[in-house]
Amino acid sequence: MLSIETFVVVSVIKIVIALFVLLTAVAYTVWLERKVVGHIQNRWGPTRVGPFGLLQPLADGIKFIFKEDLTPPHVYKPLYIAAPMIALICALTSIAVIPIGNWVTIGGVHTPLQITDLNIGLLIILGITSLGVYGVALAGWSSNSKYSLLGGLRASAQMVSYEVSLGLSLIGVLIVAGSFSLRDIVDGQGGHFWGFIPKWNIFYGGQFVAFFIYLISAYAETNRVPFDLPEAESELVAGYHTEYSAMKFAMFFMAEYANMITVACVASLLFLGGWHGPVFGPPILQAILPVFWFVLRVFGFLFVYIWVRGTLPRFRYDQLMAFGWKFLLPLAIANLVITALVVAWRA
Amino acid sequence: MAHLTTMPELEPGQDRTMILNMGPQHPSTHGVLRVILEIDGENVVRIMPDIGYLHTGIEKTCEAKFYQQVVPLTDRIDYLCPLTNNLCYVLAVEKLLGLEIPPKAQWMRVMLNELTRINSHLVWLGTHAMDIGALTVFLYCFREREDILRLFEAVSGQRMMTSYFRIGGLALEPPLGFFEQTGKFADRFPAKVDEYENLLTGNPIWMMRTKGVAKLAAEDAIALGASGPTLRGSGVDFDLRRDMPYSGYENFKFRVPVAQDGDVFSRYMCRVRELRESIGIVQQALQGMPEGPIKADAPRVVLPDREKMKTQMEALIYHFKIITEGFAVPEGEVYQAVESPRGEMGYYVVSDGTAKPYRVHMRAACLANMQTLPKMCEGRLLADVIAAIGSIDIVLGEIDR
Numbered sequence: 001m002l003s004i005e006t007f008v009v010v011s012v013i014k015i016v017i018a019l020f021v022l023l024t025a026v027a028y029t030v031w032l033e034r035k036v037v038g039h040i041q042n043r044w045g046p047t048r049v050g051p052f053g054l055l056q057p058l059a060d061g062i063k064f065i066f067k068e069d070l071t072p073p074h075v076y077k078p079l080y081i082a083a084p085m086i087a088l089i090c091a092l093t094s095i096a097v098i099p100i101g102n103w104v105t106i107g108g109v110h111t112p113l114q115i116t117d118l119n120i121g122l123l124i125i126l127g128i129t130s131l132g133v134y135g136v137a138l139a140g141w142s143s144n145s146k147y148s149l150l151g152g153l154r155a156s157a158q159m160v161s162y163e164v165s166l167g168l169s170l171i172g173v174l175i176v177a178g179s180f181s182l183r184d185i186v187d188g189q190g191g192h193f194w195g196f197i198p199k200w201n202i203f204y205g206g207q208f209v210a211f212f213i214y215l216i217s218a219y220a221e222t223n224r225v226p227f228d229l230p231e232a233e234s235e236l237v238a239g240y241h242t243e244y245s246a247m248k249f250a251m252f253f254m255a256e257y258a259n260m261i262t263v264a265c266v267a268s269l270l271f272l273g274g275w276h277g278p279v280f281g282p283p284i285l286q287a288i289l290p291v292f293w294f295v296l297r298v299f300g301f302l303f304v305y306i307w308v309r310g311t312l313p314r315f316r317y318d319q320l321m322a323f324g325w326k327f328l329l330p331l332a333i334a335n336l337v338i339t340a341l342v343v344a345w346r347a
Numbered sequence: 348m349a350h351l352t353t354m355p356e357l358e359p360g361q362d363r364t365m366i367l368n369m370g371p372q373h374p375s376t377h378g379v380l381r382v383i384l385e386i387d388g389e390n391v392v393r394i395m396p397d398i399g400y401l402h403t404g405i406e407k408t409c410e411a412k413f414y415q416q417v418v419p420l421t422d423r424i425d426y427l428c429p430l431t432n433n434l435c436y437v438l439a440v441e442k443l444l445g446l447e448i449p450p451k452a453q454w455m456r457v458m459l460n461e462l463t464r465i466n467s468h469l470v471w472l473g474t475h476a477m478d479i480g481a482l483t484v485f486l487y488c489f490r491e492r493e494d495i496l497r498l499f500e501a502v503s504g505q506r507m508m509t510s511y512f513r514i515g516g517l518a519l520e521p522p523l524g525f526f527e528q529t530g531k532f533a534d535r536f537p538a539k540v541d542e543y544e545n546l547l548t549g550n551p552i553w554m555m556r557t558k559g560v561a562k563l564a565a566e567d568a569i570a571l572g573a574s575g576p577t578l579r580g581s582g583v584d585f586d587l588r589r590d591m592p593y594s595g596y597e598n599f600k601f602r603v604p605v606a607q608d609g610d611v612f613s614r615y616m617c618r619v620r621e622l623r624e625s626i627g628i629v630q631q632a633l634q635g636m637p638e639g640p641i642k643a644d645a646p647r648v649v650l651p652d653r654e655k656m657k658t659q660m661e662a663l664i665y666h667f668k669i670i671t672e673g674f675a676v677p678e679g680e681v682y683q684a685v686e687s688p689r690g691e692m693g694y695y696v697v698s699d700g701t702a703k704p705y706r707v708h709m710r711a712a713c714l715a716n717m718q719t720l721p722k723m724c725e726g727r728l729l730a731d732v733i734a735a736i737g738s739i740d741i742v743l744g745e746i747d748r
Contacts, residue, residue, distance in 0.1 A: 041486040146367050150389070150729070225480060226552055229730075237374060313552050314480025316730045317389050 006109060014115050015096075022095050026257040027057030032299075033306045040310035067246035072143075075243060079142035084244065084251035087135025091258035094128045097121035098265045099183050101275050101291040112183065113291065121182040122174070125266060126167060129221070129259065133159040136223075136240050139252070143243040151239025154229045154317060158220055161324045162227075166217035168332035169210040172339040173201050173270045186274030200273035206342065209335045211271045213328055215304075218263040220324065222256060225309040229317055260305060261298065268297035363387050367729075371400040375478040375733050378743035382720075384732065391732055394724045396717055401747040409707035413673030414440055415514055417707065421694075422508040424709060425745035427470050430456075430463040430499075431687045433512040436707075438593055439683035439694040440514045443676050446645055450637040452516040453595040458529070458632035459502070459511065460594075460685075461625040465536070466495045467688035467740075468618050468625075475615070475737035476547060479556050484546050491539050494532050501525055515649035516642030526633055533629045540622050548619070557612035561723035561735035564609060571722070572715035575690025576621065577739055580614035582607040587686040594685075598635075599628050611738040618740070648674050673702030689713050689740055711745040 031046065031053065038045025046053025071080065098121075099114035118124060133156055140152015177185040191199050201207045220227040229239075236242070241252045268274060277293030279286050315323065364387045371379035379400035385393040405424055409417045421436045422429035434456055441448065473488035496506040502521050503511035511518050547553045563573070568581040578585060586603040588596045604620035606613035642649045650669055651662035668674075678700040684693040690712030697706040716739045723735040 037482070041483045042490055043486065146365060150367075154389075228480070310483050311546065312481065313476065313547075313550065313556060314730075315552060316556055316728060318728060319555050 026254050029257050031057050036306045037310045064250040069246045072243050074144045076142040079138045083135050083139035084248045087255040088251040090128050090132035091255040094125045094262045097124050100294050104287050120180045122180050140240040145243050147236045147242045148240050151236045162217045162220035165328040165332045169213035172207050172210040172335050175339050175343050182269050189273040190276050202271040213332050222259045226312040226314050264298045264301035267301050272297045389729045391724050394721050398746050401743040405748050413702050419510045425742050427467040427742050428463045428688050429509045430459050435685045435692050435694045437512045437514050439681050439696045442681045446643045449640045451639045452641045454632050456594050458629050461628045462495050464625045464688045471740045478733045478737040530633050533626050536626045560611045560731050562609050563719050567722050571718045573719050574712050576614050576617040577716045579605045580617045581609035599631050601628050611734050614738045675702050713741045714746045
């Protein structure tokens with residue numbers, strides 16, 4: 001056991017590092033998206049700021065900070081200011097329970113590579129990300145603009161609807177793993193079966209249908225193409241953040257990308273075996289490799305996100321709802337029932 | 348729907364509805380169209396388009412110009428197909444003058460017109476797909492459009508405002524290597540159309556967004572004066588190039604794509620098939636390009652060559668007279684219609700026997716096509732309005748003139 005002083009110091013260090021890494025990852029996911037979509041579309045993406053445009057996120061950040069912070073006269077001010085904060089805080093908080101690797105010993109302190117290892121980690125993530133919808137809904141309402149209102153309405157309806165199938169798709173994994181702790185779920189996916197196939201939930205637990213449901217619901221949850229209706233620029237100008245500018249807009253923007261990263265982390269942990277992968281070499285390499293495998297999965301997932309954005313058109317509002325309730329939800333329930341039966345039969 | 352006024356005002360009809368102003372500055376009203384919508388949640392109850400934000404007064408300006416000076420103005424009406432405007436105007440004036448155009452000029456006109464059609468359809472396809480959320484198609488289309496604009500620049504010196512056709516023929520001989528360049532483009536273009544179709548046709552989301560959406564019945568389309576792909580998408584087989592050939596279109600073999608359903612997808616398919624037919628016409632024009640002069644033998648109307656001006660007294664006099672006082676056109680009035688990428692583009696020219704037109708009126712295909720918008724959209728969803736506007740392919744420069 002750690003002493004209370006060590007615990008506080010270690011926790012603060014971990015929080016600072018996690019926040020820094022997450023925000024950097026957000027910035028470079030934007031860069032990655034612009035680069036990848038650029039190459040899909042026969043363009044270069046950012047090239048001017050730094051080598052390969054690598055300093056572009058920095059330039060964007062500086063621009064956002066120095067822009068005039070406009071508040072339109074017709075908004076309801078308290079909620080208008082609170083909304084982007086709610087969105088961003090909810091998006092950033094969920095990183096607290098996400099483990100990115102095994103236990104490590106640094107300077108005599110034995111600690112897990114996550115801010116806190118809760119036994120209900122998954123529930124915390126689901127709960128906090130659902131609160132994020134308040135940011136969007138309140139932004140749409142408090143802006144007192146028709147486009148924002150429509151965007152906010154679409155976003156709330158969409159996020160609430162897809163939350164259901166998202167949650168149900170995860171329950172299958174929970175049944176297989178028998179735990180809410182993300183660390184336990186990952187530990188259960190170690191090893192191989194039939195000699196070479198890794199025992200990831202997507203293969204071994206038979207949860208590939210759940211993964212498919214999760215993938216689609218996650219796109220809808222994070223308002224990404226082909227489910228980007230809340231901010232469909234060709235219809236609603238910019239949706240719920242039409243009236244936002246400067247840093248307040250940047251907060252929504254960062255929240256969206258932070259949510260993408262959270263969703264990618266959860267997918268890697270629950271379905272793709274977390275940080276499991278070949279580990280070899282000297283101790284330092286053995287400590288770093290699991291983190292590397294984990295980050296690789298997360299980026300793979302993010303890449304698919306971006307790839308889809310470069311390829312698909314957008315759904316219509318009613319089609320989106322019909323797809324969520326009439327197709328994904330029954331599929332998720334069927335998957336849940338079948339998984340439960342299989343697990344019960346094996347036991 | 349009540350009549351169109353200059354400043355339409357909609358009052359909410361029921362307690363549940365809301366008036367939404369869309370445009371004139373809006374990402375997908377294709378320029379400066381303003382649409383006023385009465386919506387009930389996401390459902391459109393009423394829709395009223397409002398035009399006039401791009402009024403240029405070109406029709407009136409024409410009355411103050413010599414006949415040959417009107418050509419550059421026509422470029423700026425429908426700025427996506429400048430050469431079609433050029434053609435329509437010069438055909439109308441040539442009809443008044445009774446000029447005989449040499450075959451090479453006619454074939455060049457047809458070829459460049461079909462390239463213009465492809466150019467215009469590419470802009471349409473890109474923006475329409477972008478409205479529905481498929482971002483990549485836009486940049487793919489503009490890649491090929493760039494090639495066409497380079498061809499235009501080679502032949503006329505301008506990328507967009509070409510003004511290449513003159514009353515009595517063409518402005519210049521096409522440059523060396525122009526036909527080879529065009530031939531290369533025509534060879535590689537069909538594969539590019541396949542590429543666009545791979546991304547859209549058959550894509551389930553694209554089908555969901557376009558099939559059965561914004562339906563327009565054939566009777567309504569005819570009654571409202573729709574033309575072009577908006578009409579053919581509703582199953583009416585009418586194309587001026589085939590049914591009232593002009594400028595030698597009767598020498599070319601091409602099919603007129605018609606689709607029966609009258610929805611956004613039908614109009615999309617019509618235009619995509621037209622892309623393939625048009626490139627076929629370009630190839631035929633290249634293979635059969637006749638030799639000979641590019642200007643009619645009418646010294647009072649057609650500017651003489653530079654060579655002749657330096658060696659022949661008469662040529663210099665004609666040049667001076669055409670430039671300084673224009674040329675008189677016999678009294679009369681004429682209507683000439685051509686099949687523009689958007690439908691029936693018509694120029695109605697009235698001459699009072701002087702060197703300046705008494706009246707030039709343009710029949711804008713988009714204006715008539717846009718009137719079908721309420722028929723397509725009322726009772727549907729907000730997102731369908733965007734798809735419908737895109738599928739009509741409006742150009743506000745032509746509507747407002």
